[in-house]
Amino acid sequence: MHDVLENVPEKTIKCLDKGFVRIVDVLPRLVPEDQKTADYAVAEMARVSYASGTKSVNDDIGLIKYLLRHFHTSPFEGIVLKFHFKLPIFCARQIIRHRTSSVNEASGRYSILKDEFFFPEFVHQQSKTNKQGGDELVPKDVSEEFVESLEKLSNEAYATYEKFLEQGFSREQARMMLPINIYTEWYWQCNLHNLFHFLALRCDAHTQYETRVFADAILKLITPIVPVCVEAWNDYHPMRNALKLTRLEVEALQKSLSGLKAVSLESSNKREQAEWMEKAKRLGMICE
Amino acid sequence: MHDVLENVPEKTIKCLDKGFVRIVDVLPRLVPEDQKTADYAVAEMARVSYASGTKSVNDDIGLIKYLLRHFHTSPFEGIVLKFHFKLPIFCARQIIRHRTSSVNEASGRYSILKDEFFFPEFVHQQSKTNKQGGDELVPKDVSEEFVESLEKLSNEAYATYEKFLEQGFSREQARMMLPINIYTEWYWQCNLHNLFHFLALRCDAHTQYETRVFADAILKLITPIVPVCVEAWNDYHPMRNALKLTRLEVEALQKSLSGLKAVSLESSNKREQAEWMEKAKRLGMICE
């Protein structure tokens, strides 16, 4: 049996100034020697529903792609991934909203929080058009002023926190003066179906940079473990390299396209080719 | 306050030969008199996160469409719908796989099952190309033979079931001789976010006709209650009237399109227009 964690050259990826994501474990951990990746467990679970015949690695790839393209998502629940994070509270607050993960977080009621705060390297301007963050950086000198203020506030808050702890104040109340750039830690576990949903949203450019860094690290960690699943997800998810056209967009494109001949797909997969021909027809393109 | 259940002319829709779906209740049930539909509750939940300013019905429509187009799904969890079904067991077995609903089903351990079985009006041939069902009907005479056999087997099983119940055999064991075309009943409750996922899959042509009938009935029942949400879902979901192109399809289309000028959208919504221009550019179409 092959241990798929050996596929991951660096188990821990540093994130931001003091954080990290570490891959702790995966189900399946041990795979047949001729497989080398955990992808086969998706195919194995799917085969109980759909077919029993041939079972080569190549067949698995076709099957996995078909499943993901057609919303047969339950076999992807058969892969479970467990991570250890160190991350600022404001990132943890965003990530915890994904209710499909199992989490155990360090408790500021049980333990004394450590003197570790996030200070950004890149400081952004508020976007004029976008209610969320902004892409443009503030000039270097004001960015430094920002970080200095943040450091001053963090240090002052932590010193006061420490002082009251020493005086015997309860941890659960003393912590309330600490700012949300303080680091916390957690164990975080999720199946691959739900993880893909998380990654689609959190590796996206609309996610705050500081949170995206953690999602990107996860994606990097899992890619050598389930490379076929990741490739299929990249090709078929509209928030990755696929494209979703709304009804109105389909109609506009139909008008632009009328009479045009569809170029065929760069793929040897007959079913994918046929699916494209269907869509090209729907778009009003001439197909032979 | 307006009772949104009054928007539904017929609360019960007959399905198959002896089944039905009835809408029992909805959250929100009472809406402000100037609203008339439950859509506003989605906007109300979203506004706590995103904005607080203007709140006309028109703004709500724009906001709801924006939310659905961009995967901001949590506000749709704020609408909850409760239904009462009567349906054959083989349909119930398919529908129960959607784990996001709350269900209470009639129990064959507590009660004696009624002598009601489903007999199809339309009998299909097995598709040659598709491992699932088939679209082509079998000829009338063999279809009649099929239904007769089914009736005979059902009646015989039920008579034997009844006989053993009269002899004092346990209900839980006696029922095991009954075929899966027997009718059962349940209460089934789901929030709108999860219901849209269910409907996308189960109103689709790949779903077995007998199950699809129940999904179609639900869609008909909810449309007058949340008409804006349903319209947006129809326009933006790739299993409804939107279209998802895979990475390879995007690339093939890019080649077909190079140099073509994009027709603009039939929409007065500036944001939708801008989103389309982005996609047209990505497809290699000339945009001014």
Place this chain on the structure above:
Amino acid sequence: MHDVLENVPEKTIKCLDKGFVRIVDVLPRLVPEDQKTADYAVAEMARVSYASGTKSVNDDIGLIKYLLRHFHTSPFEGIVLKFHFKLPIFCARQIIRHRTSSVNEASGRYSILKDEFFFPEFVHQQSKTNKQGGDELVPKDVSEEFVESLEKLSNEAYATYEKFLEQGFSREQARMMLPINIYTEWYWQCNLHNLFHFLALRCDAHTQYETRVFADAILKLITPIVPVCVEAWNDYHPMRNALKLTRLEVEALQKSLSGLKAVSLESSNKREQAEWMEKAKRLGMICE
């Protein structure tokens, strides 16, 4: 039809110095005139599984109690409650861990957070024996010093936040200097089964006082809406007025009790009486 929200005299309960919980809506909202509470919807959902016969309000009470005593929890999912909270972030962080609720929270990326911070009236010492909080208050003078420090840190952080927002820094980054005693708002929705689990844990003395206040407010708001369910939950849940004995405790009690005669229950419910006699027998008490 009767509107069950009318059972709640005050829809908003003030919590801590500036927070609140408000009940927004409930499923079912409208109940038959002869019912007055939402309890009947639990019985209605259960009846589809268990029985169909008599349906008086009294029967409902017995049925609801039976269901809760015997872990038949699905009918309680048929009641859904929606609340609006204003609460400090450190409380929100605790409550969000209950993954069974639907939440929409104010976003510090979209909106500017308001200058509202929690300052405690009661300040506790760290418990010597308990790793969590503490019950003993710190003396008045040091408690005042604590609150003054907290105010100073909060005001300074907010002034710096405001300054950087005015200079055009992104909201999503500027917020990271704010301490976790700042107030946030959310819509929070949960079904009654999951809400009882939440309340059992969060109305308990081991929960931090500041969070418990919100759980207590919810319990107060729902009691007139589902009084029978709440009473049954209070009587049967081991974190309320029931008592769970571990195996070793059962064995110790058996020894203490050998030969003692069990007093009968103060209840006219025969089934409860019989269940008690079973347990008394198991405890080694003489039962006639």
Place this chain on the structure above:
Amino acid sequence: MHDVLENVPEKTIKCLDKGFVRIVDVLPRLVPEDQKTADYAVAEMARVSYASGTKSVNDDIGLIKYLLRHFHTSPFEGIVLKFHFKLPIFCARQIIRHRTSSVNEASGRYSILKDEFFFPEFVHQQSKTNKQGGDELVPKDVSEEFVESLEKLSNEAYATYEKFLEQGFSREQARMMLPINIYTEWYWQCNLHNLFHFLALRCDAHTQYETRVFADAILKLITPIVPVCVEAWNDYHPMRNALKLTRLEVEALQKSLSGLKAVSLESSNKREQAEWMEKAKRLGMICE
């Protein structure tokens, strides 16, 4: 590293006449050589929240017991177990109601169902007092008549199913004549927290015997993998060897006990001892 699947002497347990449960995989699969069981992963996840100090196997046992006794359930989600079942449809219908598992079931739309039906060895009478099943067996001769009828109906249904398949009828419709004692297969995956909930209900005497057999097999399979967790669950769960007293029962017991001296626990765990003394005091027993 030690492979915890090696702790399980027989990976497949036969259930009923033709069914089975097989353990497929577990997270964690590989554990440190000095551990031998997967229990440590619960402690590891808990430690991130609660403490960091000593970490001997003995400490783990105390911690695991504490967590389970006090409803700190999230660390148990860190253990995931995957099984392969072959079981009759009427059992599958019961088990699928537990919505916390991930399931892939053989599809009667894609594949032809096999000619395998469940025929009971033990046939029960309907209980007079209990609406569910019954404990008393029917006499041997009528039991044989029951099985013969079941065989006749099953064979006839299967022969008709086969005939229509050969005539090219769709599989999805032809299957509807098959009775619910036909066998199906599935992969079924669940975390330990949810699995304990499932086992508490389904290993209980109130569960239909045919379903209980599968739950009992799972319990047997997991015991050598997480022996400490299973022992704690047996000791602390009211549906196992613990005992839950309702408020009225507590009051009745208080009256029976007034003035009695509590025997101490057969346990060297001080915290458990102290918890018992608290409960004994609450019961009105004299404690020194």
